[in-house]
Structures are given as structure tokens and as C-alpha cells.
Amino acid sequence: MQNAVLDALKERRSIRRFKAEQIKDEELMAVLEAGTWAPTAKGLQDPWIVAIQKPELLERISRMNSEVWGRDIDPFYGAPTYVLVFASGPEKTSNGLCDGALVLGNMMNAAHSIGLGSCWINREREMFATAEGKKMMKEFGLPDGLIGVGALALGYPASFPNTVHPRKEGYYRIIK
Numbered sequence: 120m121q122n123a124v125l126d127a128l129k130e131r132r133s134i135r136r137f138k139a140e141q142i143k144d145e146e147l148m149a150v151l152e153a154g155t156w157a158p159t160a161k162g163l164q165d166p167w168i169v170a171i172q173k174p175e176l177l178e179r180i181s182r183m184n185s186e187v188w189g190r191d192i193d194p195f196y197g198a199p200t201y202v203l204v205f206a207s208g209p210e211k212t213s214n215g216l217c218d219g220a221l222v223l224g225n226m227m228n229a230a231h232s233i234g235l236g237s238c239w240i241n242r243e244r245e246m247f248a249t250a251e252g253k254k255m256m257k258e259f260g261l262p263d264g265l266i267g268v269g270a271l272a273l274g275y276p277a278s279f280p281n282t283v284h285p286r287k288e289g290y291y292r293i294i295k
């Protein structure tokens with residue numbers, strides 16, 4: 120079968136080169152809104168989404184991430200917008216990571232559908248477990264007890280990868 124949604128799901132690729140130009144507010148809102156419509160365990164809407172466009176913060180978050188990674192490069196590939204996703208930690212629920220991952224997935228697919236590029240950037244769990252990360256979460260006005268699930272580098276793609284890895288043999292099976 121084929122339709123626009125199925126096509127977009129297959130066409131989306133992780134983008135790792137971005138234009139410096141900032142995305143439009145309406146585009147950012149469309150991506151964030153799509154994140155809020157992800158399913159969540161018990162419908163609790165547990166995750167929290169924080170979009171960052173302030174240059175000092177972008178730099179700080181990039182630095183925190185590269186410190187966890189142990190590599191002196193910008194892990195966000197120079198994207199003009201970061202979108203961070205947080206969710207409740209294991210003390211409160213075992214579903215935080217699952218809920219947050221679906222929010223990120225919705226946002227990546229939504230971004231692609233409106234011509235934006237995105238890439239999931241890892242290491243938020245570690246970054247926001249540090250004293251600096253916890254302080255930053257307070258600055259964002261988030262409730263206590265959250266963990267970092269993941270982040271998106273978001274912006275206009277400067278290039279689109281043309282290598283597509285075929286799906287692995289036996290990825291799914293149907294048992295009737």
C-alpha cells in the first residue's frame with residue numbers, strides 16, 4: 120500500500136548537515152505539536168519537550184554532550200535548533216524512555232514531512248544526570264525527577280544522504 124504518511128516514514132533519513140538559517144516558528148510548532156500527539160503509557164503524557172534556539176544554550180548543551188561523549192566535536196552538527204525530550208525516571212515509571220522515544224519519533228517524521236531535517240542525538244540521560252544538567256532542567260522550569268531521553272538536532276537540511284540501507288532479512292514475520 121502507499122500513501123503520503125507511509126512514503127514519509129520510508130523517506131525520512133537522519134540529517135547531519137544543516138543550513139545556518141533558523142527554521143520558522145510555525146515549522147517548529149508543527150514539529151513540537153506532532154510530538155505531543157505521540158501515544159503515551161496510560162495516556163499520562165509523561166514526557167516534556169524543550170526546544171532550544173538561544174545561541175548560548177545551544178553552545179552549552181553541545182559542550183555538555185561532547186564532554187559525555189569524550190570527543191571534541193559538535194554532536195549536534197551545527198543545527199540551529201535542538202529539541203530535548205525528558206520523561207519520568209525509573210523511580211516513578213518504567214515507561215518514561217518508551218514514551219519519550221515515541222515523542223522523538225513523531226517529531227522526526229513530522230520534521231521530514233514539512234521539509235526539515237532532524238537527527239536523534241544521544242547521551243541526554245548522562246548529560247542531565249550531572250549537577251550542571253540538573254541545574255539546567257530547573258532553569259527550564261521542569262519538574263523534579265526527570266531523566267533525559269534524547270534530543271533532536273533540527274533545521275533545514277544542507278544535504279540529504281543518498282545511501283539507504285536495505286531493511287534486514289527477516290525484520291518482521293507474520294504468524295497466522
Ligand SMILES: Cc1cc2nc3c(=O)[nH]c(=O)nc-3n(C[C@H](O)[C@H](O)[C@H](O)COP(=O)(O)O)c2cc1C
Pocket residue numbers: 131132133134135238239240241242269
Ligand atoms: C536511540 C538513537 C540514538 C541515536 N544517536 C545518534 C547520535 O548520537 N548521533 C547521530 O549522529 N545519530 C544518532 N542516531 C541516528 C541513527 O544513527 C540513525 O537513525 C541510523 O543510522 C539510521 O539512519 P536513518 O535515521 O537515516 O534511517 C540515533 C538514533 C537512535 C534511534
